[in-house]
Amino acid sequence: MRSLVVYYSLKGKTKGVAEYIAKELKADMERIEPLHPINGEKFMSFYGDRDEFGNDTRTDISPPKHDWKKYDLIVVGTPIWAWAPAPPVHLYLKREGIKGKKVAIFSTSDGDSRDALTKMKGQFAGNSVIAQKEFISRDVIEYKISKKKAVAWARNLKKSHP
Numbered sequence: 001m002r003s004l005v006v007y008y009s010l011k012g013k014t015k016g017v018a019e020y021i022a023k024e025l026k027a028d029m030e031r032i033e034p035l036h037p038i039n040g041e042k043f044m045s046f047y048g049d050r051d052e053f054g055n056d057t058r059t060d061i062s063p064p065k066h067d068w069k070k071y072d073l074i075v076v077g078t079p080i081w082a083w084a085p086a087p088p089v090h091l092y093l094k095r096e097g098i099k100g101k102k103v104a105i106f107s108t109s110d111g112d113s114r115d116a117l118t119k120m121k122g123q124f125a126g127n128s129v130i131a132q133k134e135f136i137s138r139d140v141i142e143y144k145i146s147k148k149k150a151v152a153w154a155r156n157l158k159k160s161h162p
């Protein structure tokens with residue numbers, strides 16, 4: 001099964017988990033790259049910044065490097081921002097309009113993601129969402145724990161969908 005792990009990461013935690021999963025699945029990786037730097041300390045900045053010319057800088061991301069159509073399984077990973085998937089991931093999904101694929105989704109958060117992943121599932125109409133998983137950043141800092149969890153999750157994906 002050809003797999004692609006698509007993720008966004010501001011501080012590296014989602015990246016870490018995405019790498020463990022990708023290694024286990026022998027997957028290619030697509031890092032979603034905002035065109036403008038995001039300042040996560042300025043909590044709301046991404047939702048409403050304008051550049052010096054007055055252009056809305058919120059939502060722009062670089063064109064993807066991988067074509068999701070070439071893969072059987074798409075794994076999408078996002079940090080949770082304000083109880084929702086981070087906006088760059090939301091935009092990627094809106095733009096790409098993934099259809100007809102097996103999809104697995106995961107998040108990293110500080111422990112309060114509410115129903116973010118369930119809502120995110122709603123963006124995958126026309127696909128089969130085969131798994132979802134939340135990783136807590138406390139564990140992610142303890143890389144040993146998150147590695148174990150991420151690898152176990154990826155193995156399960158492989159086993160149930162060879």
Ligand SMILES: Cc1cc2nc3c(=O)[nH]c(=O)nc-3n(C[C@H](O)[C@H](O)[C@H](O)COP(=O)(O)O)c2cc1C
Nearest residue numbers: 009010011012013014040079080082083110111112
């Ligand atoms: C702008 C912003 C909003 C956040 N909102 C939430 C939240 O609503 N719930 C939560 O549990 N963590 C929240 N966090 C924490 C991140 O989801 C968490 O640390 C995540 O693992 C970071 O992933 P990264 O290192 O890949 O960027 C927020 C972080 C940022 C920067």
